[in-house]
Amino acid sequence: MKRCRVHILRAGSCSHPALMTRRDAGLAPAVFPALAALIVHPDEGPILFDTGYDPAFFAATEPFPERLYRWTTPVRFGPGEAVADQLPAFGFAPSDIRAVVVSHFHGDHVAGLTRFPEARIFCARAGLEQVRRKGRFARVRRGVLAALAPADIDARSTFFEDQPRVALGPDLTPFETGADLLGDGSLLAVQLPGHCPGHWGLLVRQTDDRTRFLIADAAWSSGAVRDDVPPPRLTTALLGETGACRETLNALHRLWARNRELVITPSHCGEVETDSGHAG
Numbered sequence: 001m002k003r004c005r006v007h008i009l010r011a012g013s014c015s016h017p018a019l020m021t022r023r024d025a026g027l028a029p030a031v032f033p034a035l036a037a038l039i040v041h042p043d044e045g046p047i048l049f050d051t052g053y054d055p056a057f058f059a060a061t062e063p064f065p066e067r068l069y070r071w072t073t074p075v076r077f078g079p080g081e082a083v084a085d086q087l088p089a090f091g092f093a094p095s096d097i098r099a100v101v102v103s104h105f106h107g108d109h110v111a112g113l114t115r116f117p118e119a120r121i122f123c124a125r126a127g128l129e130q131v132r133r134k135g136r137f138a139r140v141r142r143g144v145l146a147a148l149a150p151a152d153i154d155a156r157s158t159f160f161e162d163q164p165r166v167a168l169g170p171d172l173t174p175f176e177t178g179a180d181l182l183g184d185g186s187l188l189a190v191q192l193p194g195h196c197p198g199h200w201g202l203l204v205r206q207t208d209d210r211t212r213f214l215i216a217d218a219a220w221s222s223g224a225v226r227d228d229v230p231p232p233r234l235t236t237a238l239l240g241e242t243g244a245c246r247e248t249l250n251a252l253h254r255l256w257a258r259n260r261e262l263v264i265t266p267s268h269c270g271e272v273e274t275d276s277g278h279a280g
Contacts, residue, residue, distance in 0.1 A: 190203060
């Protein structure tokens with residue numbers, strides 16, 4: 001199996017009450033980093049998992065009703081924090097990115113997508129359908145900003161649902177199968193239902209021989225996975241399906257309990273070590 005170098009990058013952050021992401025937390029505001037992953041495949045070259053925030057997010061949320069997104073989750077984003085601007089520290093330019101794997105189409109995960117015009121886009125068909133959903137209010141309520149999708153996304157997209165399925169093996173139980181994105185077992189997309197339609201994670205075998213499970217927003221923190229504590233129903237019902245969200249979190253909790261060597265990486269967890277600004 002091919003092994004990849006993985007760098008976790010922080011591309012801005014947002015804040016909102018901690019209670020919205022974990023039902024036993026308080027109302028005090030908490031900061032949630034927007035994390036993306038730079039995956040360097042030995043043959044295919046640099047690939048991204050999500051993009052975090054980007055200046056395009058602020059342009060997309062300038063008009064109303066899209067501005068509601070910015071008001072409800074205030075964003076902190078400084079110069080040089082965009083993933084595209086961090087790539088030179090690792091020896092790459094945006095045009096070098098061969099593919100972007102999109103976990104889902106919420107604005108804080110795809111804001112930088114237009115910065116990578118040469119990249120193939122791996123995503124869920126069900127997720128892209130949310131971008132096409134009629135009604136700007138309906139899209140914003142579900143965290144989707146249509147302006148962040150490249151104009152040629154249909155031509156560049158390869159859907160998880162259409163890729164060959166492979167068995168994951170006993171070390172990843174209760175998850176059973178993954179979509180083999182490159183045909184060599186190095187990047188396996190795994191459906192993680194509940195957070196929103198078309199929400200998937202990614203399994204990557206690293207050069208240190210550990211497997212990293214990028215779980216996007218299946219949990220907002222590593223602690224929620226360890227403790228099996230979901231967000232309140234208000235949050236899960238607003239964005240997706242409460243029952244499926246809790247089932248996925250419980251599955252991740254059981255996986256963590258039986259395989260502590262697995263590096264489970266939520267996209268908004270402050271515990272996750274990042275490589276932002278450092279070539280490694």
